[in-house]
Amino acid sequence: MRGQSGSTALGRYQLLRAPPIDAGWRDRVTGNWTARAHAAGVGRDADFLANPAAQEAAFNDVMRENDRQLRVNGAMRFVVQDLPGLRGETVPVTEAGLAAATHREGANTVRHYLEHRAANLSPPASVPGQRGDLSRFNEVERRLRAFAQTPYERMSP
Structure with missing residues (x-):
């Protein structure tokens, strides 16, 4: 496909x-x-x-590489934290959520989002589109929420 x-x-x-x-x-x-x-x-x-x-x-190799990148760039330090969301509500950070967000937006965007939200900075400008707000931060946050409760087992290297 x-x-x-x-x-x-x-x-x-x-x-x-x-x-x-x-x-x-x-x-x-x-x-x-x-x-x-x-x-x-x-x-x-x-x-x-x-x-x-x-x-x-x-896909298995991609997921292993995504996990490696999240570890190297420091994003994993946010696991089990609740961060302030773009609209004020909290966002749970889990390994499953990080894996899903990284698959969609990449490890650097995820790390940038996490650091931005941990510092509680003003939300960045949105990118309106036919399907609503398509900013990368909104997509990271959406996937962190959607996969927060998903069972997840990291693959061995």
Whole structure:
């Protein structure tokens, strides 16, 4: 499955370009599929889309890399805290919420959101769109809330 027209999102987990690069599935310079992907039977986007096992393996590698980035950038220190939300209500920070938010917006955006909210700074400008406010901070906060109670077990490295 491909994402919306013009999107690079691929597969069951709608992986964009950067996460598979970070996880070693695509080359950082060329964007081509790497030896890791070839070993899983993927040499083209069509191969990836036709291979559910490769999609699962790639997603697992992406999630491990996301977790590593959250640890390195200090975002995990916010787990089990409640932060002030953009509209004043508290936002629970859990590992499941962080995993979901990072999958959608990336580890750096999540870290920036957490530090911003921990300092209780004024909300950044929103980005109105057809589906409402699409600012990245709102999406991070929405996913932190939506996945706060989701059971989550970190994958071993």
